[in-house]
Amino acid sequence: MPSPFDACLQxxxxxxTRFAEVEGQVVWWDQGDWQAQDDAEAMxxxxxxxxxxxxxxxxxxxxxxxxxAEAGAPARPVLVRLYFWQGAAPPPPxxxxxxxxxxEGRHPPG
Numbered sequence: 561m562p563s564p565f566d567a568c569l570q571x572x573x574x575x576x577t578r579f580a581e582v583e584g585q586v587v588w589w590d591q592g593d594w595q596a597q598d599d600a601e602a603m604x605x606x607x608x609x610x611x612x613x614x615x616x617x618x619x620x621x622x623x624x625x626x627x628x629a630e631a632g633a634p635a636r637p638v639l640v641r642l643y644f645w646q647g648a649a650p651p652p653p654x655x656x657x658x659x660x661x662x663x664e665g666r667h668p669p670g
Contacts, residue, residue, distance in 0.1 A: 565617060568667035569610050572625055575637065575663055576606040582627070582637050584609035587653075589645035594653050596641075609640055616644055617667055624652050627663040634660045 562570060576582060584604030587596045604612055617623055621644045627637040639659075643652050655661055 564669050565667060568623070568625075568665040568669070569614055569617075571663060571665055572613065572640070573610040575627055575640070576609045579637055580606045582606045582609070582640055584612065584640045584642055586612070587641055587643045589643070589650050594643065594650075604642075609642065613642055621646060622649060622668060624649075624666045625664060626652060626655070626661045628655055628659045629662045631658050631660050634662060637662045 576584075583606070585596055585598075586602065586604070587594050589595075613623055613625065624643040626641050626643075628639045628641065629635065629637045641652075
């Protein structure tokens with residue numbers, strides 16, 4: 561049985577392997593609001609997504625991820641948002657009206 565740490569990262573790793581064109585976006589909880597790293601250089605390639613998350617989990621951050629697909633093509637995720645915070649768990653933001661969440665995970669589980 562995988563640890564809670566691995567149970568969160570394994571589906572993310574499988575998703576990034578299956579959909580090699582998916583990009584990752586890091587989003588931080590800061591002073592009561594989610595702040596996305598929006599510039600193109602800050603986007604993660606598929607093979608970097610789980611590695612990046614694992615590093616911050618090892619540093620003690622809490623984490624939630626969501627795979628997003630366009631509403632018109634829900635079987636093909638194109639973006640993975642990585643939400644990081646410390647302290648009490650804030651709710652992740654809802655996806656916009658043109659997006660659907662196709663998969664998600666959280667560590668610590670809750």
